[in-house]
Amino acid sequence: MMRKLLFTVPLCLLFFAVRLPAQDAKTLFTLGNSFYENGDYRKAAESYESIISRGVRSADVYFNLANSYYRTNNTGKAVVNYEKAALISPRDPEIRNNLEFLRALVNEPEIPFPENVPLFFNGLVSMNELSVFCSLVLTCLIICASAYLITRNRNLFYAGLILLLAAFLSGTAFALKIQYETAKRAVVISGPAEALNGPGKENTVAFTLPEGRKVRILGQNEQWAAVALPVEGYKGWMEKKNLEEF
Amino acid sequence: MKIMPNIIKSSIIFITLGITLTLAPCCLTLSFAADISISASVDKNVVSLDDQLLLEVNVSGSISNIPNPNIPELPNFTAYSSGRSQNISIVNGQMTSSVAFRYALVPKSTGKFTIPPITLNYEGKTYSTSGIPVEVTGQGKAPAQSPAPQTGTDYAAQAAAGKLFVTATLDKAKAYVNEQITYTFRFYRNIRLLSNPQYQPPNFQGFWTEDSTPKNYYTTVQGRQYLVTEIKTFLFATKPGKYELGNAILKCSIEDFSSNDPFSDEFFRNFFSGGKTQLLQTKPISLTIVPLPEKGRPDNFGGAVGHFNVSAGLDKKAVKANEPVTVSVTVSGKGNIKTVPEPDIGALPGFKKYETASSLTTDKNDSGVSGSKVFKTIIVPLSPGKVNIKPISFSFFDPGSARYRTVAAKPLVLDVSPAAPGSVAPDIRQMQSKSDIKVVNKDIAFIKTPEKPAVYSGYLHEKPWFIAFNVFLCVLYLGFFAFAKWQEKLKGDVAFARRIRASATARRHLKKAKALMNGDPKDYYSAISRAVLEFSADKMNVSAEGLTVPVLNELLSSRGTGAETMTNICEILSECDMVRFAPTSVTEEMKKSIYEKASITLTRLDRELK
Structure with missing residues (x-):
């Protein structure tokens, strides 16, 4: 009896330890939504933020948080959270719609033709979908190649070649996607923010950026980040407190 | 704004003539006799000494190259040609062309005169008009295009000084809100311009504006003949208060006579000197806008000022229940027709009422802006019977009498027969065309409200089990490959x-x-x-x-x-x-x-x- 109890208690604890954040997240999410629906956007944002602070990541939460930030005039934070949501579910029409709405609002230029091609492909599938796809192609390729080794069937050979090509392409896509997702990008969260000609307040101002503009981070130290605007071609140093990465 | 100079006018005439000449040979074979008629008219028979007469000679006939008429000696007038306009029409192969020759006659002395017959020679024949009696009176009568008194002195001074000058006048110095005020800009000149003048109207902030097409005519100021270009802008104030209309500016380029080089040939001087640019300005004009009186304001008054009429009609007199009928309410008259509000149809018991669409036609002439606005409302009777729709009334403020007035349309009668079995009141979506979609506000999409948020567990390719699975797959294959190779070797x-x-x-x-x-x-x-x-x-x-x-x-x-x-x-x-x-x-x-x-x-x- 005693032994049984000793065994059950840690199991229950383990169960709750896994269960608790999820349960919490659901409650906080519903709470945030009701705050939002009643127009208390600041409180709604707090609820969603507390879900995220518990280590739960969710496109729905990021999206609703972004909406709350937009309603409380935190355009920059809204953009960051929409981008985070878009990384998880890139094809979601509502996320895309709101991102586009804010892009127009902050006068962010659209990325011109040749440069927008990778962006287009990155918007088609999420990282995990691509992972599953690559794994699937690999499985098919291995089954096909094994079957060929046994049967020496000519059709299996051609199927194998096609699968090999697919594996190569999806592998390339996978590599590019990893590169895209790990590239450091950030949004100006308090603006207009100044970008200086060097790291340190003694440098002259190169340009200013409005809140909500996206920048690429080229490098950084404790306080300063070297940023670039790919479309306009400007480069400068910004204080990291004005930026939030996604 | 650019004023069409004479050079463009004459080039248009030249092109018209060119077309005429090329058309002429084929037309000549069709026309058997040159049937020419000539007539002459004046714009008025009584003219004061400081005014001018406009004489128009119309020649029409089935020939293409109409010659110029011979203007007889006019000892009591100075005559200027003020252009010609040609009109050609070809109907069933028969060509008719008519040319209007215009002359400005400035009287030299008072008295009763007769403009002698004007003649035209064509292929040996002479055609002539009859004489026109005219009377030249003294200075007593005010000239037709007299400037308003508030800038009169200014005008005279400028006239005395220059070869070209501008004036700006208002027809009234005090007006009600939304009452029509006419701003008239005139450009007087008696010398040739080298380029199109550029007109910059004053800042009409605080007013609705309606522009009219510019008009050209001749007039005489202090014995001098001027070509006048007149631009009228009709203004409607939006708020009461004191306004000052700033300078209207006209920039034009004229021949430069100031550099009088005695050795240079006038021809070359005109040709090569670009002329000098002259900036002409009018004086600012002040204006008082008073609010509409509170007293006697009808309940349904919506801000219309001017003179209006209202009429109403139905597109069908008899319908079945549940069938749509269009009520058209037309407000027409003089005033700022664009801002005319929708007359209230009132509550219609037993009807489904849908949104109203309005259409606008405006007309601008010398006296001001007029037009009509049609409001179309779709109504659907829900039950059968004879329905009287009460008269639709419309109120406006008449600035002439300084009173509010209410006009009403005739009452409307609609005969509704019982509905076809099974019919229901139509949906608004079926009655409005696609073009009726209006994007009113663009905003972000609403938050997502699933039962619980879809939790994202991070990158799959960073999960050990995922990596292990894929590595296992590869190892499995390598093993299989080696086994197969082994088997192959044993066999061979x-x-x-x-x-x-x-x-x-x-x-x-x-x-x-x-x-x-x-x-x-x-x-x-x-x-x-x-x-x-x-x-x-x-x-x-x-x-x-x-x-x-x-x-x-x-x-x-x-x-x-x-x-x-x-x-x-x-x-x-x-x-x-x-x-x-x-x-x-x-x-x-x-x-x-x-x-x-x-x-x-x-x-x-x-x-x-x-």
């Missing part, structure tokens, strides 16, 4: 296959021998001998049949087998042969020892044979 290389399988075969034979240990000793020894012989044969890829001890010895020694092993093999084989072919008694110990000897020897042989 007999020697290799025999060598590989030799131990297994030998072990099988030894096992068989072990099973026979308690049976016939001959079979037992035969199995042992077979195990040794077949193992050796498999290892060296030779036939086991007929393999004798000497042959075996030779083969084994050539492959570097150790002497001890070879001796052991010989001993085993000869012992086996002894038992098999000679009657020998065999003990259990002998059986065991030969088995062990065979196993050890075969293991050794496996190691030593290459």
Whole structure:
């Protein structure tokens, strides 16, 4: 009896330890939504933020948080959270719609033709979908190649070649996607923010950026980040407190 | 704004003439007789001394190249040509052209005169008009295009000074909100312009504006003849208060007479000097806008000022219930028609009422803006019967009498018959066309409200199980590949296959021998001998049949087998042969020892044979 109890208690604890954040997240999410629906956007944002602070990541939460930030005039934070949501579910029409709405609002230029091609492909599938796809192609390729080794069937050979090509392409896509997702990008969260000609307040101002503009981070130290605007071609140093990465 | 200069006008006429001349040959074959008529008219028969007369001579006929009429000597007038305009029409191959020649006549003295007949010679024939009597009165009558008094002195001063000047006038200095005010800009000139003048109207902030098309005419100011370009802008104030209309600016380029170089030829001077740019400005004009009176304001007054009428109509007089009917309410009249509000149809019990669409037509002439606005509302009767729609009324403020007035349309009667069985009131979506969609506000999409948020667990490719799965797949394949290659080799290389399988075969034979240990000793020894012989044969890829001890010895020694092993093999084989072919008694110990000897020897042989 005693032994049984000793065994059950840690199991229950383990169960709750896994269960608790999820349960919490659901409650906080519903709470945030009701705050939002009643127009208390600041409180709604707090609820969603507390879900995220518990280590739960969710496109729905990021999206609703972004909406709350937009309603409380935190355009920059809204953009960051929409981008985070878009990384998880890139094809979601509502996320895309709101991102586009804010892009127009902050006068962010659209990325011109040749440069927008990778962006287009990155918007088609999420990282995990691509992972599953690559794994699937690999499985098919291995089954096909094994079957060929046994049967020496000519059709299996051609199927194998096609699968090999697919594996190569999806592998390339996978590599590019990893590169895209790990590239450091950030949004100006308090603006207009100044970008200086060097790291340190003694440098002259190169340009200013409005809140909500996206920048690429080229490098950084404790306080300063070297940023670039790919479309306009400007480069400068910004204080990291004005930026939030996604 | 650009004023069309005479040079463009004349080039248009020139082009028209060019077209006429090219058309002429084909038309001439069709026209049998040159049927010419000529007439002359003046714009007024009584004219004051400081005004001018406009004489228009119309020549029309079935010929293309109408010659200029001969203007007789007019001792009491100074005549200026003020252009011509041509009009050609071809109907059923018959061409008619008419040309209007215009002359401005400035009287020199008072009295009653007759403009003598004007003649035209064409192919030897003479056509003429009748004389026109005119009377020139003294200065008593005000000129028709007289400037407003508030800038009168200014005007006279400018007229005395210049060859070109501008004036700006308002028809009233005090007006009600939304009442029409006419701002007239006039540009007087009696010299040639080198380029299109640029007109910049003053800032009309606080007013609705309606522009009218510019007008050109001749007038006389202090005995001088001027060509006047007149631009009228109709203003409607939006708020009461004191306003000042700033300067209207006109920029034009004129011939430069200031540099009087006596040696330069006038022709070249005109040709090469770009002229000088002159900036003409009007004086600012102040204006007071008063609010509309509170007293007597009707309840349905919506801000319309001017003079309006209202009428109403239905597109059908009799309908079935649930069928749509369009009520058109037309407000027409003079005033700022654009801002005319929708007259209230009022509550319509027993009807479904849909949104109203309005359409606007405006007309601008000298006296101001007029037009009509039609409001179309779709209504759907829900029950049968004769329905009277009460008269639709419209209120406006009449600035002339400074009073509010209400006009009403005739009452409307609609005969509604019972609905067709099964019909329902139509949906608004079916009645409005797609173009009726209006994007009112663009905003972000609403939050997502699933039961619980879809939790994202991070990158799959960073999860150990995912990596393990894929690595496992690869390893699995490599294993499979190696196995397949192995199988292939066994199949293709007999020697290799025999060598590989030799131990297994030998072990099988030894096992068989072990099973026979308690049976016939001959079979037992035969199995042992077979195990040794077949193992050796498999290892060296030779036939086991007929393999004798000497042959075996030779083969084994050539492959570097150790002497001890070879001796052991010989001993085993000869012992086996002894038992098999000679009657020998065999003990259990002998059986065991030969088995062990065979196993050890075969293991050794496996190691030593290459």
